[in-house]
Amino acid sequence: MNELRDQILDLIDTIGPLSESRFNEAALRLFQRQFELNLPYRRFCLSQEKRPGRVQTWEEIPPLPAMAFKVAAISCRPVEEAARLFQSSGTTGTDKSRHPLFDLEIAAAAIRTHFRRHLLPEGDRIKMAILTPSPDETPHASLSFMMEVIRAAYGTEGSRYYIREGKLDAARLASDLTKGDEPVALLGTSFSFVHFLDFLRDQTLRIRLPEKSRLMDTGGFKGKSREIPRASLDALYQEYLGLPPAWCINEYGMSEMTSQFYDGVAGVDGPRVYIAPPQLRSRLLHPETLRPVAKGDVGLLAHYDLANIDSVAAILTEDLGREGEGGILLLGRAPGATPKGCSITHDDLLGSHKGIGER
Amino acid sequence: MKGYYLPEQPLDPIEETERDCAGIPVTRPRLSTASLAHIADRLIEAQKRLASESIYKIVDWIDAAARCWVDPSDSIRQEAEQLLPRITGDSPGMIKWALDDLFKHLTRPVLLQFLEAEIGDPSLLDHFRLKPKGIGFSRAFGPRLAVHILPGNIPGTSVFSLVCSLLAKSSNLAKVSQDEFLLPVLFARSLEKIRPDLSGSLAVLTWPNAQVDLTQTAFQKADLVIAYGGEETIKTLRAEIPPTTRAILHGHRLSLGVIARESISKESAEEAATDISLYDQRGCLSPHLYYVEEGGTASPVAFAQWLAQSLYVASYRLPKGITTSAEAAEIQQLRGAIPLKGGQVFPSPSGIDWTVLYDPDPHFSISPLARTIWIKPVRDLSDVPGHLEPLRPYLQAVGIAAPQARQSELIFSLAQAGVNRICPIGKMQKPPLTWHHDGRFRLLDLLRFVDWENT
Numbered sequence: 001m002n003e004l005r006d007q008i009l010d011l012i013d014t015i016g017p018l019s020e021s022r023f024n025e026a027a028l029r030l031f032q033r034q035f036e037l038n039l040p041y042r043r044f045c046l047s048q049e050k051r052p053g054r055v056q057t058w059e060e061i062p063p064l065p066a067m068a069f070k071v072a073a074i075s076c077r078p079v080e081e082a083a084r085l086f087q088s089s090g091t092t093g094t095d096k097s098r099h100p101l102f103d104l105e106i107a108a109a110a111i112r113t114h115f116r117r118h119l120l121p122e123g124d125r126i127k128m129a130i131l132t133p134s135p136d137e138t139p140h141a142s143l144s145f146m147m148e149v150i151r152a153a154y155g156t157e158g159s160r161y162y163i164r165e166g167k168l169d170a171a172r173l174a175s176d177l178t179k180g181d182e183p184v185a186l187l188g189t190s191f192s193f194v195h196f197l198d199f200l201r202d203q204t205l206r207i208r209l210p211e212k213s214r215l216m217d218t219g220g221f222k223g224k225s226r227e228i229p230r231a232s233l234d235a236l237y238q239e240y241l242g243l244p245p246a247w248c249i250n251e252y253g254m255s256e257m258t259s260q261f262y263d264g265v266a267g268v269d270g271p272r273v274y275i276a277p278p279q280l281r282s283r284l285l286h287p288e289t290l291r292p293v294a295k296g297d298v299g300l301l302a303h304y305d306l307a308n309i310d311s312v313a314a315i316l317t318e319d320l321g322r323e324g325e326g327g328i329l330l331l332g333r334a335p336g337a338t339p340k341g342c343s344i345t346h347d348d349l350l351g352s353h354k355g356i357g358e359r
Numbered sequence: 360m361k362g363y364y365l366p367e368q369p370l371d372p373i374e375e376t377e378r379d380c381a382g383i384p385v386t387r388p389r390l391s392t393a394s395l396a397h398i399a400d401r402l403i404e405a406q407k408r409l410a411s412e413s414i415y416k417i418v419d420w421i422d423a424a425a426r427c428w429v430d431p432s433d434s435i436r437q438e439a440e441q442l443l444p445r446i447t448g449d450s451p452g453m454i455k456w457a458l459d460d461l462f463k464h465l466t467r468p469v470l471l472q473f474l475e476a477e478i479g480d481p482s483l484l485d486h487f488r489l490k491p492k493g494i495g496f497s498r499a500f501g502p503r504l505a506v507h508i509l510p511g512n513i514p515g516t517s518v519f520s521l522v523c524s525l526l527a528k529s530s531n532l533a534k535v536s537q538d539e540f541l542l543p544v545l546f547a548r549s550l551e552k553i554r555p556d557l558s559g560s561l562a563v564l565t566w567p568n569a570q571v572d573l574t575q576t577a578f579q580k581a582d583l584v585i586a587y588g589g590e591e592t593i594k595t596l597r598a599e600i601p602p603t604t605r606a607i608l609h610g611h612r613l614s615l616g617v618i619a620r621e622s623i624s625k626e627s628a629e630e631a632a633t634d635i636s637l638y639d640q641r642g643c644l645s646p647h648l649y650y651v652e653e654g655g656t657a658s659p660v661a662f663a664q665w666l667a668q669s670l671y672v673a674s675y676r677l678p679k680g681i682t683t684s685a686e687a688a689e690i691q692q693l694r695g696a697i698p699l700k701g702g703q704v705f706p707s708p709s710g711i712d713w714t715v716l717y718d719p720d721p722h723f724s725i726s727p728l729a730r731t732i733w734i735k736p737v738r739d740l741s742d743v744p745g746h747l748e749p750l751r752p753y754l755q756a757v758g759i760a761a762p763q764a765r766q767s768e769l770i771f772s773l774a775q776a777g778v779n780r781i782c783p784i785g786k787m788q789k790p791p792l793t794w795h796h797d798g799r800f801r802l803l804d805l806l807r808f809v810d811w812e813n814t
Contacts, residue, residue, distance in 0.1 A: 040699045047698060065695035072699040287687035288710045300688055316695065318688040341641025342510050342587060344613040344753055346689075346725050 004029050005106065008306050012109045014278040023281060026306055027058035030313050037076035040068065041312050059283060059292075063302035063316040069097040069256050076310045077102055086142040088255040099142065099256050102310045110259045110307035111149045114277040118249055118262035119185060119216055120154055126214075127180075128159035129173060131188025131196065137164065142255040143218070147187060156182075168192055170199035174207065177241075183212040186241070190217045190250075193237075194228060200240045208242040214266040215243055218251040250274075252330060256315055258307035261327070273327030279306040282328060284321060298322050298331060360442075362387045362540045364547040364563040365398065366405070366555075380538060381445045387537070390566050392576045398562055399504060399580035402530035405559030406503050410528045412557065414484040418470045420557060421522055424549040425465035428458060435549045439542065446541050448681035453638070456677065457514045464792050465522060474526065476793040477802040484528060487811055495812035501527025501805055502582035502605070508596060509535050509543055510587035513642055517543050519792075519801075520585055521561070525550075527805040530560040532577055537565050568592075574599050583607070583805060607804060609797055612643035612755035613725070616784050617743055617769065619761035620655030623662045625669075627760040630785030631732075632669035634758055635713075636677045637788040640728040643755045644780070644787050647726040648733035650743050659736040660703065663717040667705035670713040670730060679712055682729045687711055689727035721746055740769050744776040751777040755797070758784035 007026050011018065032052040035042050041064055045051060048062040055061055064074070073079050082100035101107055120126060128151055135144040151159050162173045173196060177184065186193075193215075200207065215237060228236075234245040246269045253260040261274035276282060284299030285292060293299035301321045304314050320331040362385035365373065374389040388394075409417070427433040436458065443454045463469075474481040478499060480488060487496035505524045509517040517535070521543065524531050535543050543563045551558035566573045578584055578599055584606045586596050593610050600606045616631055634646050649666075651659035682690075690711045694704050697716050705715040713730040723746050724733045737743055740761070747754060754777040761769055770781050779798035780790065795801070 043699060044695060065692040067692035067696035068699050071696050287684045287691065288682065290691060298684070300684075300691065316691065318685075318692060320684055320688070341638065341645075341728070342513055342516060342609075342611050342643040343641055343645050343647070343728060344611045344643075344725060345589075345728070 001033070004033065005103070005309065008279060008309060009106060009109060011279045011306060012106070012113055012277065018278040023278070023306075024058050026279075027061060027304060027313065028052070028055065030306055030309065031055060031058075031061045034076055034312055038074065038312060040072040040074055044068065058281065058304055061304065061314045063283075063285075063304070063314040064312050065316045066097065066254065066256050066318070068312075069099055070095045073098070073100075074311050075100045084145060085140060086145070086255045087140040088142070097255060099311060101145075101258070106307055106309055107145075107258050108149045108153075110277065110279060111146050112153045114260055114262065115150050116154065117277075118264065118275070119214060119266050121265055121267070125154050125156045127182055127184045128155040129176065129184055129186050130159065130161045131163060131168060131173075131186065131192040132161065133163045133166075134161040142253075143189070146253070146260070150187070162188075163192065168195050168199075170196050174200065174203070174205055177207050177209060181210045183210045183214070185213070186215040188217060189219045190228075190233065191219065193217050193233070197236050197240050206240055206242075212267070213241075213243060213247065215241070215248045216251055216262075217248070218253065254315075254317065256308075256311075257303060257305045258309075259305045263327075271325055273324035273329055274321075275327040280304065282321075284323060284328075285316070287320075290316075296323060301328070301330075360385055362537075362544065363565060364544045364551075364561065366551065366559045366561060378537070383442065383445065385540075387540075387565055390564065390570075390573055392572050395564075395566075395573055395576045396580065398564070399532055399577060402532055402560060402562055403504050403580070406528070406530035409525075409530065409557055409560045410500075412528070414474070414481050414526070414528075417525060417528065417557075418467055418474070418481075420550065420554045421465055421470060421525065422467040423553045424546070425462040427549055427552070428462035428465075428546075435545050435552070439545050442541055444680070447539065449639070450678035450680045452676075452678045453680060457638070460789065461514045461518060465518075469792050470522075470526070473792045474802070477800055478806070484526075487809075490810075494814060495810060497811070498809050499527075499806040500809060501529040502807075503530060504581050505529045505531050505583045505585060505805070506577045506581040507531060507533040508584070508586035508588065508592075509533050510539075513638065514542055516587060518546050520587070521546065523801050524585070524805060525560070526802055529583070529805070531562070532581070533561075533563045534574075534577065535563055535565050537567070540565055568595075571599065578604055585609075585805075607799075611753070612797070613750065613753050614644050614646050614756040614758070614787060615723075615747075616646045616649040616758040616787070617740065617761070617773075618649055618651045618662060618759075618784070619740055619765055619769075620652040621762045621765075622760035623651060623655050623657040623659070625665050627784060628662060628665035629669045629672075630760070630783070631666055631758070632673040633677075633785050634787040635670065635730055635732050636673040636679070639680050639682075639730055640726065640732075642788065644790065645728070646732065646758060646787060647728075648724060648735060650721070650735055650737045650740075650746070652740055653736050653738055659734055660717055663703065663705055663715045663734040666732065666734065667707075667713070667715045670715065670732075671707070674707070674712050674730075679730060682711060686727050686729040686731075690714055690729065690731050693727065693731070723747065723750055740765065741772065743769075744772045747773075747776045747778075754778045756780040756782065756787055756790075758782055758787040760784045 035052050044064055045062050050062045079100045082102055083104050084101040086099040088097040130147050132144050132147050135148045138144045162169050237243045237248050247266055250263045251260050252274050259277050259280040261276055263272045263274050281304045283302045287300050298320055301319045302316045306313050321328045375386040376389050377384050377386050428436050444451045483499045487498040490497050507520050533543055547561045547563050581604055584600050587609045589611050593608050651662050697704055702718040707713045717734045721735050757773050757778050
C-alpha cells in the first residue's frame with residue numbers, strides 16, 4: 001500500500017508527458033486494492049464480469065456510476081475513520097452523495113499541484129478573494145476543502161472568504177477589491193460570481209482589478225433559473241472587473257473526485273479545453289452502449305482519478321464531452337434538448353436546491 | 360414546408376424565415392406585435408361565422424377531417440407519417456398507432472357522446488333552451504378567441520385542445536414549439552380542406568418564448584388562455600396573463616400502476632408493458648412506477664422479471680423512438696447504482712431499449728422515462744396512498760390490477776390521494792374522450808352560460 005501511495009504521489013508531481021505504462025501500472029494496482037477492499041465496488045465489478053487479473057489496461061477497469069455514492073458507502077476503509085466526509089447537495093435530502101477522504105496529504109497534493117500550473121504559473125503567492133463558505137462553516141463541502149488547501153499553500157495574508165451563512169458579502173468584496181494595487185485571485189462558483197456581478201450592476205460599479213489579477217470559477221448552473229453562457233460571463237468579467245478572458249479560468253470537478261480539470265493557464269491566450277493532471281485520465285463512452293465512442297464523437301465522460309485512493313478511481317458521470325486538442329470539451333448534461341412530452345422529469349419536480357457556495 | 364398555419368394571406372404579407380428542422384427546411388413567420396394583433400383581430404372577426412354554425416355541423420366538420428386522418432391513402436396523413444418520426448424521434452410504428460388512436464376518437468358518434476357527457480344537451484350551444492329546473496332559459500357561449508400554448512406532438516393533447524375549443528365555437532390562436540409544430544399545422548390544414556369557410560377561425564404559429572411582447576399581445580386579445588407545460592413554463596406564462604383573461608393551465612403530471620398480490624401474473628406484466636411502451640413513457644398518463652403487493656404466490660421480483668420479458672416483446676410490436684443522451688446518462692447511472700442498495704436490474708440485453716428497476720425501498724421514485732420502470736414492493740395495498748402524499752399535486756392516473764372485491768377500497772383511497780383517473784392496467788394510454796383531463800371538464804370549463812329570465 002505505501003508503495004502504491006508513493007507511486008501515486010510521484011504521478012501527481014510529474015512534469016511533462018506521462019508514459020502510458022506508468023499510468024497503467026498504478027491504475028491496475030489501485031484497481032486491485034479497490035476491488036479487494038471496497039465491497040460495493042467489488043459487487044459492481046463482478047456484475048460487469050470484471051476482476052483484477054482479467055483486466056489488462058486501465059481502460060478495462062469498469063467505471064462506477066457516480067450515483068453509487070448516493071446509495072452505498074463507496075470506501076476501502078471504515079467510513080467512521082474518514083478525515084473528511086464530503087457530501088454534495090443532492091436534489092432531495094435522501095440522496096446526498098457521500099465521498100469519504102482519508103489521505104489528506106494525497107488530496108492536498110493533487111489539488112495544489114494542478115492549481116498552481118493553471119492559476120499561478122509564476123509560482124508566487126497571491127491575495128485571494130474566495131467566494132465560497134470557509135471549511136469551518138461547511139466541513140462537508142469538497143469545494144471549501146479545496147479552497148482552504150489552495151489558500152494555505154498559495155494565498156497571502158490578506159486572503160479571505162466572502163460567503164457566510166449562505167450569503168455573499170458583496171459590499172465588502174467590492175470595497176476590498178477597489179483597495180490596493182496588488183493583483184488578486186478571485187475564486188468561487190460561477191453562480192456566486194453571477195450574484196456579485198448583479199450587485200455591481202445594481203450599484204453601477206465598475207472595478208478595474210490590478211494587472212495580473214485572475215479569476216477561477218467552477219460549476220455550472222444546473223437547474224438554476226438564470227443560465228449564462230460562457231461567452232457572456234467572460235464579457236461580464238471584462239466589463240465589471242476589468243479581467244480579460246485569458247485571465248479567467250474555469251475549473252471542472254465533482255465532489256466524488258479528488259482531482260480537478262482546468263480549461264487554460266492564467267494569462268495565456270489559447271484554445272479552451274479542460275486539461276487533466278497526470279493522475280487523471282478520462283474516457284468517452286457511448287451513452288447507450290457504454291462502449292468507447294469514435295474519435296471526435298460526443299460521449300459520456302468516465303474519469304479515472306488515481307488520487308481517489310481510498311474510494312473508487314473509475315467513475316462514470318452524467319456529463320457529456322468530446323475530445324479536444326490536448327484535453328476535453330465539456331458539453332453539459334443535455335445539449336440543447338428540452339425534455340419532450342408532458343410527464344414529469346426529475347428537473348421538473350425537484351429542481352436544484354444547491355446553495356450559493358456549492359457546486 | 361410551412362411550419363405554421365394561417366387561413367389566408369392577411370392584408371399585410373407575412374415575412375418568412377427558414378430554419379432547418381431534422382433536415383427539413385421549415386418556414387415560419389417573422390411576427391411583430393402589430394402583425395400578430397392583426398391576425399388575432401381577423402380570428403375574432405372569423406369567429407362570427409363559426410358562432411352562427413350549428414354545433415351538429417361543426418361536429419360533422421371535425422368528423423370529416425378525422426375520417427381523412429384514419430385513411431392511409433390521404434395525402435395529409437401520409438405527410439404526417441413520413442415527417443413526424445423525423446421531427447419527434449418517435450418510431451414510425453408508434454406514430455401510426457398514435458394517429459389511429461387519436462382520430463378514431465374524433466368521429467361523429469364519439470364527439471356527440473362527449474358533448475352530451477359535458478353539457479347534456481348539445482343544442483345549448485345553438486339556442487336558448489328552457490332550464491330544466493329554475494326560471495327561464497340558458498345558452499352556452501364559448502370564448503371569442505382562445506389562445507393555446509400547445510405541448511407539441513403528444514398527439515392527443517394538442518389536437519384535442521383545438522377540437523374542444525372549436526366545439527365551443529371559438530377562434531383559436533395556437534402557439535406551438537419551434538421543433539414540434541407539425542401535427543397541429545397538419546390538423547388545421549385537414550380542417551381547411553373540408554370547410555375552408557370555417558377554417559378562418561384557426562391559426563397555428565410559433566415564436567420564441569423570449570419574445571414576451573408577442574405572448575403578451577396574444578394574451579391581451581384572448582378571452583381564454585389554455586396552456587400546457589412544465590412548472591417553469593406555467594409560472595412564466597401565468598405572470599403574462601391579464602387579470603381579465605381566463606386561464607386553464609395544465610402542468611406536467613405523472614402516473615403509476617398498482618398490482619394486488621392476487622393479480623401478479625404474466626398477463627398483467629404484458630398489460631403493463633403496453634402502458635410503458637406507448638409514447639415511450641413521455642405522456643402524463645405513462646407510468647413511472649408499479650407498486651406490487653407482497654404475499655401472493657408470485658413475488659414482486661417475479662413480476663419485474665416477467666415485465667422485462669414483456670417489454671422485450673413490446674419492443675417489436677411498438678418500436679422505441681430516439682432516446683436522448685440525458686435520458687441515457689440517467690438510465691446508466693441507475694442501472695449501475697440500484698444493485699448496490701439491494702435492488703435488482705432487469706435490463707434489455709443490449710443498449711438501453713428498456714430497463715426494469717426492482718427497488719425494495721418503497722418511497723416513490725421518478726423514472727428517467729424512455730421505457731425505464733420502477734417496481735417497488737408494498738406490504739399491503741393500503742400502504743400506497745401514503746407513498747403518494749409528496750406527489751399529490753402532480754398525480755394523474757393509476758392503472759390497477761386487483762380482484763373485484765378489493766377494488767372499491769383501493770379506488771377510494773387513490774381518489775382521496777389526489778389521483779383523477781383510475782383504469783385497468785393496459786388501458787392507461789387509451790382514455791375515453793370523456794376522460795376528465797386533470798380532473799376537469801374539458802368543454803364545460805371553456806363555456807360561459809347566459810341566463811335569460813323572461814318572467
